Amino acid sequence: MLDIRFVRENPEIVKENIRKKFQEQKLPLVEKALQLDAENRAIKTEVEALRSERNKASKQIGALMGQGKKEEAEQIKEEIAKKGTKIEDLSKREKEVEEELTKVMMVIPNIIDPSVPIGKDDSENVEVERFGDPNVPDFEIPYHTEIMEALKGIDLDSARKVAGNGFYYLMGDIARLHSAVISYARDFMIERGFTYCVPPFMIRSDVVSGVMSFAEMESMMYKIEGEDLFLIGTSEHSMIGKFIDTILPEKTLPQTLTSYSPCFRKEKGAHGIEERGVYRIHQFEKQEMIVICKPEDSMIWFDKLWQNTVDLFRSLEIPVRTLECCSGDLADLKVKSVDVEAWSPRQKKYFEVGSCSNLGDAQARRLKIRISGENGKYLAHTLNNTVVAPPRMLIAFLENNLQADGSISIPEPLRPYMGGKEKIER
């Protein structure tokens, strides 16, 4: 969500930004916002003048009543009553206009960073850098569920009976590996100075609309029946929500947090649930990192954040690359975003295992997350990034660590979390 003042002063920049994101259908919204803004201010001027008049008169009545001059007071009362309906009408209109304006402002996309490549959709995302050699072994790598099943590590049939498609039972050493990865990732981030946090797994609707766009909400969030609660799609939601309506002193920044949570997603729309496996599912677990910082620091933090994920995967010998999200693929709230992708020796291509985003002040404006400093108060910047989401990362892990004999070698750093095991065998 942009600042209405920015739109007022820079309508052409806002329009150009919409064009860059290939959302031409939203161009008329800019004019609409400007018109609603003008109307809003005109109404405010008028209604506030009327209210001012009424307030003065009310004070007069108070004074007269105090002096016992009832008749004079009654006279003024009548005069005010006549104007009352006009104030009411205007107030009503004021509210309508404000609501409409907010609605429009909610769907005008955030201004993207100048460094974001221009492109229509995900096919035009740009590879930035590769880390590690994408190796392909000389034996065949099966589909990840087959690797897991061979190790008695997954039961999708039971999961379908119990919860339906898009759920899983992880079993035995694979389940343990899953927990090991989460624990390892947690400690990895704690060592880098992040504060560990376990947040609420459900959040209220006002937080939901503060942290994501309406479109996202529709396609992602599960609502609890009969309650004003939603299951979180990622701990970013409750972690950024943690700062709703707060003014942070400058010296408390940056806030760097790493959080664990299960994540629940409808996955409605574009992709849907994959038929077999744990690539795209309704429920998974994730270690996340978020940063709240001063606006001038957000790009520095952006680079530090994705680097953390790259380092984590590299510490487990998994080749990765970074892929920059092009303008058309960038969610409306985001200023810049880069995906971390892991190498799949089976598919001989990279696939997404994490996403790092700089939201600028968009979430901060919706949630009123501000910073107080020497030069007054201003909106914070918010960022988030995946440390690791184990079910999906296990695909990369298993494919890259599979041995010719069907066993899985466990990289050194993970062994303490696996009871010292060096490999998982059939």
Place this chain on the structure above:
RNA sequence: GGAGAAGUCGCCUAGUUGGUCGAGGGCGCAUGAUUGGAAAUCAUGUAAACGUUAACGCGUUUCGAGGGUUCGAAUCCCUCCUUCUCCGCCA
């Protein structure tokens, strides 16, 4: 889940027969005076959002949130949220 109490300007607190209360006091903080310097003391100032203005300023709204009654609500009514105490239940 049941019964009761409460939510005021960074913190503590005054304010319940509705009217000079957007709100008094204390602490904290800022500036100035005093001092060789500090402490102490004294003085002044100290919420946010929005509108308007070149600016000083002026105005509107906000006393947990949202509605209502009224010319006028921190004060009365309704709904919700949160906290505390007691009881019940339960990882």
